[in-house]
Amino acid sequence: SYRVDLPLNLRRRGVHDVFHSSLLRIHEPNDDRLFPGRLESQVGEFDEPEEEWAIEKVLTHSGKGASALFQVLWKSGDRTWLPLNVIEGRPALQAYLEAV
Numbered sequence: 001s002y003r004v005d006l007p008l009n010l011r012r013r014g015v016h017d018v019f020h021s022s023l024l025r026i027h028e029p030n031d032d033r034l035f036p037g038r039l040e041s042q043v044g045e046f047d048e049p050e051e052e053w054a055i056e057k058v059l060t061h062s063g064k065g066a067s068a069l070f071q072v073l074w075k076s077g078d079r080t081w082l083p084l085n086v087i088e089g090r091p092a093l094q095a096y097l098e099a100v
Contacts, residue, residue, distance in 0.1 A: 055087070058096035070096070 002024060006017050059071040059079070068084045070093065087093045 055090060055092040058087070058092050061096075 054075045056073045
């Protein structure tokens with residue numbers, strides 16, 4: 001196995017940097033006559049992920065202690081119930097607990 005020095009944007013996206021030798025090939029530089037102007041940014045989408053799955057706020061809760069469930073309003077508009085261990089330490093939960 002080999003560790004590959006990946007660009008920062010690929011590491012941020014969670015691309016693993018260790019590959020088995022059978023998956024690696026000798027690098028052949030880009031032929032600009034066949035593929036003019038090929039840039040890393042054209043290979044894949046490297047935009048920052050949307051905050052679609054970010055928590056807007058905690059609406060209410062049910063139960064207490066470690067078995068408590070919290071109703072969460074997502075920034076996408078969806079509402080779901082999550083257990084404490086999933087949202088523990090999140091700013092939205094802290095704001096809710098301070099308000100209650």
